[in-house]
Amino acid sequence: MKILLLCILVLCSVVSSYSTVESGESRHISGHLVSKKYSADWKDLDTRPLPYWYDDAKIGIFLHWGVYSVIGFSEWFWSNWKGGDKKITKFMKEHYPPDFTYQDFAPMFKAEFFDPSEWADLFLKSGARYIVLTSKHHDGFTMFPSHRSYSWNSYEVGPKRDIVGELSTAVRAAGLKFGVYHSLYEWFNPIYEEDKKNNFTTRYYAETKLWPDLKQLINDYKPSVLWSDGDWETYDTYWKSTDFLAWLYNESPVKDEIVVNDRWGIGIPCKHGDFYNCADRYNPGSLQNHKWENAFTVDSRSWGFRKPMTLNDTLSTNQILYQVVSTISCGGNALINVGPTQDGTISPIFQERLLDLGNWLKINGEAIYSTSPWLHQNDSLNQDVWYTCRKVKHSHRHPTAIPRDNDNITAIYAIFLKWPTTNILLLKDLSTYLHNGVYKIELLGNEGLINWNIKNGVTSIELPDKAKVHSENAWTLKMSLK
Numbered sequence: 298m299k300i301l302l303l304c305i306l307v308l309c310s311v312v313s314s315y316s317t318v319e320s321g322e323s324r325h326i327s328g329h330l331v332s333k334k335y336s337a338d339w340k341d342l343d344t345r346p347l348p349y350w351y352d353d354a355k356i357g358i359f360l361h362w363g364v365y366s367v368i369g370f371s372e373w374f375w376s377n378w379k380g381g382d383k384k385i386t387k388f389m390k391e392h393y394p395p396d397f398t399y400q401d402f403a404p405m406f407k408a409e410f411f412d413p414s415e416w417a418d419l420f421l422k423s424g425a426r427y428i429v430l431t432s433k434h435h436d437g438f439t440m441f442p443s444h445r446s447y448s449w450n451s452y453e454v455g456p457k458r459d460i461v462g463e464l465s466t467a468v469r470a471a472g473l474k475f476g477v478y479h480s481l482y483e484w485f486n487p488i489y490e491e492d493k494k495n496n497f498t499t500r501y502y503a504e505t506k507l508w509p510d511l512k513q514l515i516n517d518y519k520p521s522v523l524w525s526d527g528d529w530e531t532y533d534t535y536w537k538s539t540d541f542l543a544w545l546y547n548e549s550p551v552k553d554e555i556v557v558n559d560r561w562g563i564g565i566p567c568k569h570g571d572f573y574n575c576a577d578r579y580n581p582g583s584l585q586n587h588k589w590e591n592a593f594t595v596d597s598r599s600w601g602f603r604k605p606m607t608l609n610d611t612l613s614t615n616q617i618l619y620q621v622v623s624t625i626s627c628g629g630n631a632l633i634n635v636g637p638t639q640d641g642t643i644s645p646i647f648q649e650r651l652l653d654l655g656n657w658l659k660i661n662g663e664a665i666y667s668t669s670p671w672l673h674q675n676d677s678l679n680q681d682v683w684y685t686c687r688k689v690k691h692s693h694r695h696p697t698a699i700p701r702d703n704d705n706i707t708a709i710y711a712i713f714l715k716w717p718t719t720n721i722l723l724l725k726d727l728s729t730y731l732h733n734g735v736y737k738i739e740l741l742g743n744e745g746l747i748n749w750n751i752k753n754g755v756t757s758i759e760l761p762d763k764a765k766v767h768s769e770n771a772w773t774l775k776m777s778l779k
């Protein structure tokens with residue numbers, strides 16, 4: 298007996314030392330990452346380098362689309378209704394038969410005008426580099442033919458189409474990355490409710506629904522982003538988040554490509570994940586240590602399509618640019634949400650905002666894509682100015698965090714969101730870098746060089762006649778060596 302125990306002990310220690318060697322290494326050979334095996338704990342998972350495409354992309358489009366788009370209140374409609382929301386109760390009483398259920402809305406979700414390549418064309422023109430679609434929100438309705446969501450998916454009810462499949466194909470054909478939003482919990486799934494009733498000591502839902510669904514999603518659609526949500530009722534130990542991520546990073550068909558956010562259980566957001574969302578609409582205004590993403594909505598009041606939305610509720614192009622620019626300057630990505638309609642269209646007001654962004658990026662994209670945060674983010678003299686910079690390529694970047702060094706800078710960009718009435722832009726934080734006159738300044742989208750001088754530590758930049766400048770809403774000054 299003793300000998301047997303000893304043998305087991307020795308075997309265990311051999312196995313564990315082998316696995317530490319395995320998991321302790323990650324090497325770059327001629328630019329290629331030799332993938333290591335991650336163990337299923339946060340400490341090891343956190344060492345995974347961020348796939349470069351994500352930091353380079355900077356801008357994505359978020360789509361909240363599902364059965365809730367039919368009602369047009371918000372994606373939380375069902376839960377709010379059941380929770381006794383007065384407005385909703387009254388609305389349902391006035392407009393629907395007394396026994397009408399949330400499920401009865403599903404056949405009305407026809408998506409009859411849904412043309413994925415038209416959407417992809419719009420997204421391409423917006424300048425976004427990745428798309429994130431709700432593959433399943435908290436109502437549990439899957440936008441793909443889930444093997445575990447019988448009669449509660451877009452392939453069997455409503456559109457009768459594999460929305461995730463069709464959109465992923467079209468988006469990729471346009472050269473963009475495709476990702477999925479996925480809610481861990483389902484408000485009213487009886488199997489989940491049973492686990493919940495058992496204080497999450499049982500894991501029936503996680504084993505029989507969640508895991509098979511997630512694996513199907515990853516294996517069948519090979520998304521580049523998995524945007525996890527609905528994690529907050531219980532711990533990552535119930536979800537088995539680390540096991541899932543170890544599988545995702547080690548074995549899955551997207552192991553080198555995929556990025557995930559931070560919503561993997563109580564206490565995890567803002568602490569673990571390839572990038573952090575922290576709270577929704579999170580925009581800290583200062584440089585962060587870890588890659589993060591600002592997910593925000595063009596309709597300031599809802600993620601899903603809201604029929605009573607007014608023009609006033611929507612973010613203006615200038616407000617969207619403020620979010621995009623301040624976020625990227627602080628090391629984040631911007632994920633801009635719009636809610637498509639039940640017919641499968643994207644309303645013209647959202648189209649216009651996205652196209653405005655695209656037109657702005659055509660001129661100013663050089664200050665956005667593949668840039669790094671600079672030494673300063675928001676100019677200390679002029680609050681409407683945000684900096685980014687360009688560095689010689691990737692090999693110098695820290696693999697998991699936002700680069701903080703200031704080596705290898707080839708250009709500094711100052712993006713300003715208000716045109717000064719005097720036509721003179723005053724900046725402070727640039728002054729120590731520009732002093733010796735070897736720098737030139739250009740305004741993107743405008744011919745020729747810009748006159749500038751430094752007095753008492755303030756850089757004064759003479760802007761050209763505004764009428765002759767192509768960019769609108771925000772402008773970029775580029776500082777580089779002569």
Ligand SMILES: C[C@@H]1O[C@@H](Oc2ccc([N+](=O)[O-])cc2)[C@@H](O)[C@H](O)[C@@H]1O
Pocket residue numbers: 372373526527566575576577592600
């Ligand atoms: C993107 C959004 O994500 C969640 O809402 C959240 C989740 C987390 C926080 N948070 O951490 O502050 C706030 C809203 C969803 O409930 C919501 O419907 C939408 O899908």
